Amino acid sequence: MQLVVTSLLNGVTYGLLLFMLSSGLTLIFSMMGVLNFAHASFYMLGAYFGYAISTKLGFWPALALSPLIVGSIGAAVERYGLRRAHATGHVSELLFTFGIAFMVEEAVRVVWGKQPVPYKIPDVLDGPLFTLYSSTFPTYKVFMMAVSLSMLGALYLALTRTRVGLVIRAALTRPDMVEALGHDVPRVFMLVFGGGSALAALAGVIGGNAFVTDPSMAASLGPIVFVVVVVGGLGSLTGAFVASLFIGIVQTFAVAVDYSVRDLGNAVGFNASAFPTVARITLSQLAPVLPYFIMVAMLVVRPRGLLGTRES
Amino acid sequence: MSPASRGRLLVWGGYAAVLLAAPLLFRSGFALSLLCQMGIVVIFALSYNMQLGQTGLLSFGHAVYYGLGALFTIHALNLVQAGWKIPVTLLPLVGGLAGLVFGVILGYVTTRRAGTTFAMISLGVGEMVAACSLMFPAFFGGEAGVSGNRQSGGPMLGVSYGPQIQVYYLIAAWLIICTAGIFALTRTPLGRMANAVRDNPERAQFVGYDPRRVRFFMVTLSGFFAGVAGGLAAINYEIVTAETLSASTSGLVLLATYLGGIGFFAGPIAGAIVVTLIQMGLSSLTHAWPFYFGALFVATVLFVPGGLASLAVLHVRLWHAKLLARALGVYARMAVPALAVLGIVVFMVELAYKGAEDPPIPLTLMGVDIDSGSAGNWIASLVVLVAAMAAVRWAWRRVAPRWGEIEAALAGNRA
Numbered sequence: 206m207q208l209v210v211t212s213l214l215n216g217v218t219y220g221l222l223l224f225m226l227s228s229g230l231t232l233i234f235s236m237m238g239v240l241n242f243a244h245a246s247f248y249m250l251g252a253y254f255g256y257a258i259s260t261k262l263g264f265w266p267a268l269a270l271s272p273l274i275v276g277s278i279g280a281a282v283e284r285y286g287l288r289r290a291h292a293t294g295h296v297s298e299l300l301f302t303f304g305i306a307f308m309v310e311e312a313v314r315v316v317w318g319k320q321p322v323p324y325k326i327p328d329v330l331d332g333p334l335f336t337l338y339s340s341t342f343p344t345y346k347v348f349m350m351a352v353s354l355s356m357l358g359a360l361y362l363a364l365t366r367t368r369v370g371l372v373i374r375a376a377l378t379r380p381d382m383v384e385a386l387g388h389d390v391p392r393v394f395m396l397v398f399g400g401g402s403a404l405a406a407l408a409g410v411i412g413g414n415a416f417v418t419d420p421s422m423a424a425s426l427g428p429i430v431f432v433v434v435v436v437g438g439l440g441s442l443t444g445a446f447v448a449s450l451f452i453g454i455v456q457t458f459a460v461a462v463d464y465s466v467r468d469l470g471n472a473v474g475f476n477a478s479a480f481p482t483v484a485r486i487t488l489s490q491l492a493p494v495l496p497y498f499i500m501v502a503m504l505v506v507r508p509r510g511l512l513g514t515r516e517s
Numbered sequence: 518m519s520p521a522s523r524g525r526l527l528v529w530g531g532y533a534a535v536l537l538a539a540p541l542l543f544r545s546g547f548a549l550s551l552l553c554q555m556g557i558v559v560i561f562a563l564s565y566n567m568q569l570g571q572t573g574l575l576s577f578g579h580a581v582y583y584g585l586g587a588l589f590t591i592h593a594l595n596l597v598q599a600g601w602k603i604p605v606t607l608l609p610l611v612g613g614l615a616g617l618v619f620g621v622i623l624g625y626v627t628t629r630r631a632g633t634t635f636a637m638i639s640l641g642v643g644e645m646v647a648a649c650s651l652m653f654p655a656f657f658g659g660e661a662g663v664s665g666n667r668q669s670g671g672p673m674l675g676v677s678y679g680p681q682i683q684v685y686y687l688i689a690a691w692l693i694i695c696t697a698g699i700f701a702l703t704r705t706p707l708g709r710m711a712n713a714v715r716d717n718p719e720r721a722q723f724v725g726y727d728p729r730r731v732r733f734f735m736v737t738l739s740g741f742f743a744g745v746a747g748g749l750a751a752i753n754y755e756i757v758t759a760e761t762l763s764a765s766t767s768g769l770v771l772l773a774t775y776l777g778g779i780g781f782f783a784g785p786i787a788g789a790i791v792v793t794l795i796q797m798g799l800s801s802l803t804h805a806w807p808f809y810f811g812a813l814f815v816a817t818v819l820f821v822p823g824g825l826a827s828l829a830v831l832h833v834r835l836w837h838a839k840l841l842a843r844a845l846g847v848y849a850r851m852a853v854p855a856l857a858v859l860g861i862v863v864f865m866v867e868l869a870y871k872g873a874e875d876p877p878i879p880l881t882l883m884g885v886d887i888d889s890g891s892a893g894n895w896i897a898s899l900v901v902l903v904a905a906m907a908a909v910r911w912a913w914r915r916v917a918p919r920w921g922e923i924e925a926a927l928a929g930n931r932a
Contacts, residue, residue, distance in 0.1 A: 240633045276658060281699035286819065293822045296575050298595060299636060303577075307768065311808040315869050424764065428644045431637045439634065490652050497645030501626050508629055 207340055212461045213454065218346045218415075220453025223355040223473065226409035226426070227433040227445040228360065229401030235440035238295055242302035245427030246309035247402040250275050251409025252418045253317055256324040264327035268352075271410045271411050272403040279402025283395045306423065314420045321419035349411050356407060373397060432496045436503050438513020446509055450466050452496050459492035530706040532696070538691040540682055549681050555793045560695045562774045562785035564742035567699060569771070570779035571708065572735040574628075576635045577767055578643020579743060581797045585619050585646070586612030586744025586764020588657065591752040594665035605667060605678055609748035611689055620737035628732040630716065635732075642924020643767055650759040662758030665751065678752070688749050695742050700782060702738065711735045772814050778824025781904030787825045796828050805866050812862075840923050847923070854908035861902045868894065 230244045251271050258267035268280060290301040326345045333341030350513045364370040376393050384390045416422070433452055437444030503510060539552055561583055568574040590612040597603055603611075623646075627638045650657035658665070667678045676683055702708045710731045713721040718728040749758050761764065777788020795813075799806040821828060826907070835841045 228702065234633075238633070240637060286815070287823070295633060296573075297818055297822055299575060300771075301815060301818045303771070304811055304818060307772075307811035308808060308815065309652050311805075311811060315805070315808070316868075428640055428764075432641050435634070435637055435641065462907070493651065494645055494648040497641045499649065500638070500641045504626055504629060 208461060211340055211342070212458050214342060214346065215461075216454030216457035217450060218349050218453075219457055220450035221350055221357075222408050222412050223430060223433055223453050224446050224449035225353050225356065226405050226430045227437070227449050228357070228442060229404040230430060230434055231437075231440060231442055231445045232373075232397055233401045234434070236373070236380075237287075237291075237298075237338040237394055239298045239302070240263055240431075242272070242300075242399070242400075242427070243305040243309060245423040245430060246306045247275050247279055247405040248409040248412070248426060249418075249420075249423035250278065250309060251406025251410075252324065252422065253313055253322070254406070255410035255413055256317075256322050256418055259324070259327075268407075268410055275406030275409075275507055276399045280395050280399030282402075283398035286393065287398070287517055288394075306427070310423060317420070318419060320357025321417050324414045324418040326414045345415060347416060349410060352407070352411050352445030356404065360404070369396070380492060429496050432500045435500055436510055438510030441510070441512040444510055444512030444516070452499065455499070456492055459495050460489050462489065529697075533693055536692065537926065539689075540685050545847070546681065549685055551793065551797055552796075553681065553685050553688050553753050555790050557693045557746050557753060558683070558770070558773060558789040558793050559786050560746035560749070561743055561770050562777065562789040563696060563699050564739045564746060565770045565774045566779055566782075566785040567702070567711075567735055567739035569774060570730055570781075571703060571715065572711040574631065574639075574732060574736065575771075576627075576736075577636055577640035577764070577903055578627075579639075579739075579770055580647075580764070580766035581623065581643050581646045581760045582616040582619060582743035583747040583766065584739040584757070585772075586616040586747030587751040587757045587761050588663065588747075589615035589744075590748035591663045591755075591757045592656075594667065594669060594751065595663075598666060598669035604673055605669075605752065606676070606687060608672070608752060609745045612748025613741045613745040616740040616742070616747065617737060619744075620740025624733050624736035624740065628729055628736050631714075631728070631732065640764070643762075643764060647759070650762070654926070657759055658757065659759075662756050664756040667752045667755055682911070684753055688753065689747060691749055695745055698787075699742060703782065707731065707734055754815050758826070765901055772810070776814060776817055776824055778826030780823055781826035781830070784824050784826035787829075791825065803867065803870075805870050808866060809863075826843045834927060835923070840926055841918070843923050847920050850916050851909070851912055853903060854912045856901070857905040858909055861898060861905055865895075865898050865902065868898065 220457060226244060226248055230241055233239055233241050233244075239433075254271040254274055255264075255267045262270075285303055286305070287298060290297040317500050330345045330348050332344055334344040335342055358430050364374060372388050374392055376388070376390055380390050383393075413422070429452070433448045434445055436452065437446070437448030536556075542548055543549070561579075564582075565576070565579050568576050568579070586609075590608050593601075593603060593608055593611045594605070597605065597608075623642050625636060627642055630638060639807075650659075667684070678687065679683055681902065710721060710726050713724075713726070714728045714731045721728050721731070747761065750761070773788040773792035774785045775788070776791060777786065778784030792810075795806065795810060799809065803809075817824060823830075832841065835844050
């Protein structure tokens with residue numbers, strides 16, 4: 206029971222973090238048709254800027270400044286690079302963001318080195334908050350949940366209750382019509398791209414110190430975010446939300462549970478010892494592969510994803 | 518003999534002659550291993566372009582076929598060591614078959630969708646196979662990789678694959694076979710339908726072809742050739758590590774193919790050669806080479822979407838239209854500001870690399886030490902960068918009409 210509750214809480218924290226990334230990716234994709242390969246790179250930049258600012262000014266300024274800086278970098282990338290690549294089609298756009306991701310990783314390696322940086326949780330948020338079945342739950346995890354939930358609430362309100370949100374939602378489906386009504390659609394695109402990057406950076410600031418801040422963090426999280434977007438259904442925010450939580454929880458559980466294939470076989474009355482290589486595999490070893498298995502299974506059963514509407 | 522077939526004979530004969538003569542011209546051991554690597558990357562890039570260029574499928578997981586081909590070949594090599602009678606010359610076929618089989622299995626999943634979704638799924642499948650290497654260390658070799666001995670077959674007709682030159686000719690022979698095979702495939706109905714599916718899947722469907730099946734066949738066959746490349750890599754390096762099927766290998770073949778030009782058959786060949794040279798040459802000059810490499814790629818995507826091959830074709834057409842001299846005039850006017858921007862960017866990147874050391878090392882340029890830690894140097898180089906970029910803009914404004922005339926003349930000439 207203790208394991209279940211702790212893993213569930215950890216899984217939800219991780220899933221919410223995933224959603225902060227996948228929501229931006231989904232918005233950018235459904236609006237511009239661009240699969241932003243560099244999205245996880247903005248997450249990484251957010252973490253590194255968060256680290257750099259927090260060593261100089263402290264954690265709280267970093268929480269606000271880092272997403273702002275990365276958001277403007279994202280907007281600049283859209284304005285001066287992506288808009289140019291847009292002229293030659295979606296493949297060029299995808300390749301452009303791929304190149305950007307390549308360069309960001311290399312630049313981070315230059316500036317901050319190949320080793321992880323000591324990005325620490327601030328003292329105020331360090332330590333346990335409450336005790337559950339004799340095991341403690343850290344304050345910082347709760348803080349992460351609070352930040353992501355309030356951010357997502359703000360995003361929801363901004364999209365549904367404000368004028369800008371109205372224009373963005375209209376531009377999602379009918380960009381030509383919105384343009385004909387006198388709105389500057391390319392500027393809306395820039396705004397969305399910058400906003401998505403800022404959201405990813407915020408996830409980086411609060412995620413970088415909870416996990417690891419090193420140059421490979423973008424390359425390791427990026428594919429998972431893609432999996433989330435595919436499983437949830439391309440272009441569906443709700444789908445991305447469900448898939449984020451699902452994959453976050455599944456992966457956390459897999460890491461925490463120490464069953465091997467042999468044990469699973471015994472549970473269903475099957476002796477797996479005949480296949481020693483397979484029988485030795487534990488569920489926690491399977492954890493990194495699980496999201497991809499889920500994705501492949503989803504593609505075979507339901508190619509458009511959980512809540513996706515379009516086929517291609 | 519018709520002029521067309523004579524021309525074709527000339528191209529293929531020249532190709533074979535270059536491959537035969539290359540090790541005689543570049544005799545050093547370093548050059549020979551470079552040539553071997555080039556040959557392998559050329560096959561790999563050609564197989565990749567079967568997907569990207571010919572079928573319009575952007576894959577981020579092509580290294581899976583290459584890596585699995587390499588792994589199966591190295592295990593086959595170890596079986597030869599254990600006494601199995603398979604000639605080492607044919608071992609790349611084992612890799613190819615492995616690529617083909619996994620192409621059937623994985624291609625079934627990935628080719629259900631095209632476009633952006635295919636790109637994402639190929640990435641996921643690639644990551645999945647790469648992550649599997651942690652689960653089955655016996656097959657994938659774990660951290661240390663799997664090693665083999667290419668001489669284990671013993672000498673056969675005087676060929677033992679001990680000396681590197683013999684391995685080179687093995688690679689060259691397979692290179693010619695694969696190039697011919699991939700080229701021949703573009704002339705088959707399947708190759709033509711792949712182009713049709715790339716350009717307009719709906720119309721291809723209307724004519725009665727299933728785009729999914731065409732994509733599936735192309736992915737499977739390209740998996741075969743990638744597997745052959747992997748098999749050759751296993752024989753050449755005698756070791757296969759988990760990195761062979763990682764995302765970085767997939768990224769590299771994508772960069773090489775796109776840089777060369779996906780719209781032309783020879784594009785990936787040029788790209789593979791250039792990328793191998795950059796990898797080997799630039800990496801000995803500067804630690805920043807991956808950054809330059811990425812920058813080169815981004816610049817290609819933005820400014821020359823057709824890659825190196827399209828540049829070459831453009832200049833041949835300019836030559837035929839007798840416009841090359843005028844084009845060179847435009848280049849001459851752009852050269853000074855463009856080189857200034859390039860120079861200052863390289864200077865800043867190198868400065869950043871030195872400054873990132875702890876403690877910062879000064880950058881030595883023509884005998885002068887430049888302090889990489891001082892803010893003044895950074896501000897100064899930023900000012901120079903902005904000025905140089907302004908100069909490029911100004912120079913381009915002046916020559917743009919002239920370039921427009923050349924382009925118009927070229928278009929008129931063609932029509």
